[in-house]
Amino acid sequence: MTVTRAQPGRNASPRTARAINDRLALRLLQDEGPLTAAQLKELTGMSRPSVADLVERLQDSGLIEVVGESGAARRGPNARVYGIVADRAHVAGLDVRVDSIGVEIADLLGRTVARADLAVSTDADPARTIESGIGLLLGAVGDRPLHTVAFGAPGLINPVTGRLSTTGELPAWHGDLVDEVRNRLGVPVLLENEVNLAAVAEQRVRGAAAGDTFVLLWIGGGVGAALVLEGRLRRGNSGGAGEVGFLPISLTGRLPTSTNCDDGFHGLAGSRAVCDLARAHGLSVDGCDAAAAAEAVRVGTPAFLDELAARIAVGAAAVCAVLDPGQVVLAGEVGSAGGSDLASRVAATLSRLSPLRTEVRPTAVPGGPILRGAVITAMDSAQNALFAPAG
Template sequence: MTATRDRSGRTATPRMARVINDRLALELLQRDGPLTAAQLRVLTGLSRPSVADLVERLQDAGLIAVVGEAGAERRGPNARLYGIVADRAYLAAVDVRTHRVAIEVADLLGRAVGSAALPVDPCSDPRRTVSRSVVLLERTAHDAGVAELHTIAVGAPGLVVPATGELSPSGALPAWHSALVTTLRKRFGVPVLLENEVNLAAVAEQRLGAVPDKDTFVLLWLGHGVGAAVILDGRLRRGASGGAGEIGFLPVPGTWQLPTATGCEGGFHSLASSGAVCALAREHGLPVAGDDAPAAEAVVGAARTAGKRGELFLDALAARIAVGAAAVCAVLDPGCVVLAGEVGRAGGDTLAERVGDRLARMSPLRTEVRAGKVGGSAVLRGAVLSAMDAAQEVLFSPGG
């Protein structure tokens, strides 16, 4: 058998080889499991004795267990099926918005075991909002039978400073967002990861949704506000200050002023935010029940079957979105743009095709436009995946 090598290409020591092989087996069991020992031999290329030792080590560590049998159709004893012990650790995801906090508790394989949501009045006492959010997470975990959380991931709007992992202070966002993260760290005493919510949506779309075949793409979030997540060569790119993708501030034609350092009015936000989408719908004679993201989602969804007026509205909306997409593509050339958020999800393939057509007329760069596939829980799903990856990095490592 070819000697196992580490990531630098050097021949690994026997101990390091075991670590590499164990991690490979765990990754295969997570992705393709449950698996038999024979299947692990085929997928890893290891010998029968090596796989037998590997399975024993992982069972002794409490990371895998026999979860069933395979091969009932053949003669002889059935083969044991091994799977990751999903209840070895539990995770929590928290989606923080101006008007709502959503929570999901999941096992080590990312399978949800509990969820809850809390409406937030922006005028309420921030300290009370933080306290109620923490209590809700504790109650959700308790009701799911979870005594202890291993890792918590939080998605929030705004800039997450790469050097500190903290939210950048901004007068446009509630101060209680940062206070909640700080309180979660103190109350639970476990790793609390913080990420921009649009970045988490991109993680979900790449792993579970529209772009599993792409390692380079840009996700445009079209909801109450607008934003982007940049994935280049399989890596999430945050920028020097965490501001990569803040396209609400992107100066674009068709607005009445330029954005400022303290406000994105006049930028791409003024063309594609929920308020702008609802105003555009009214201009086309479509009934709209407000100016928030749910209203924009409803009118875009209804426009797909609203006849000529709906078609003209979607054409006009696609032209606006294409302006922002063209600017992003001119700089990054991602080859693929995903339309997500309430508006992108409601528009589906109908809106994506229209944006793609207009983008092709505006840009010489060949760019595919796809509709997001992960539902309204994209941020939570991305947070669960991030927490799962972080927990597995610890538990699947020696001594974890």
């Protein structure tokens, strides 16, 4: 691991310098795992007395503890191995879909300790759904200390109010559930577009470089995109960056409207369109949801996959013509099911449509990327709050 040495600056106060060094040490313990004081000294470039003071401060703050000993003798202060107290607080990630709610509880190092899911019928009573969602969350949390909750939901997140502005026919109870959790739990509650959270997970799990640029193209029940430009997630002026379902690309020749993207790219590559295309190629498909579309891709014929790839490539070409990201990641139920085979087919078509050199790759997070992204977002927020002990 390449480490940036602690350099507080000449004018930094002693308290600020200590806080900077503490954050660096905690980040090292998070990324590298348990370390001895000697290893912290080597990685931070700090003096032995400074490291000793740092370790004492972090222990007194309840942030780190002795987790073992190392070395041949395995005794004495120099042999002690320090690690983060990961269960001091827990975080929750929620994936709120049209037909389901998923919850994942993790410790401060992002390790999953509980998961739960709830199916939601299309005719479910909104008030009862909200109560069931809160019950699902509280049941998964149990008696663990909860610090931060992060939601992933479809739709636009208003950058000013932080509230969910749904588009199309998305249920209104999504935003009400977020508000109710905020009111009842009394902990920080974050809200993010679900495809953006998938990109957060992709970036962290893949270990993307700090300045990496890529577009995550979500192909599932609907279609969407997340933009990571020079290492930063970009949401746009109104929170709508990546709403590619509304791209005016369709089979019908008609145009989408501001409230309906069936005549946009969504109608070309969403799950219903994928299932219809599979049937046209003689495949037996039961249903038209994301799971059915993903299964069709897994058992699909080469001709079916080629035509599907061509449709996806049209949307990817439109995005690349504007952003030139260099990398397109295929995610979502369909993108994940297609794996490297579908990605290579999309890349071949894209190379014929666009003069821009663009790598197309399958997602590195094939299972539960939205929940994982929500947990990472909540974990980072909790760490920022907790890993800043007073000097």
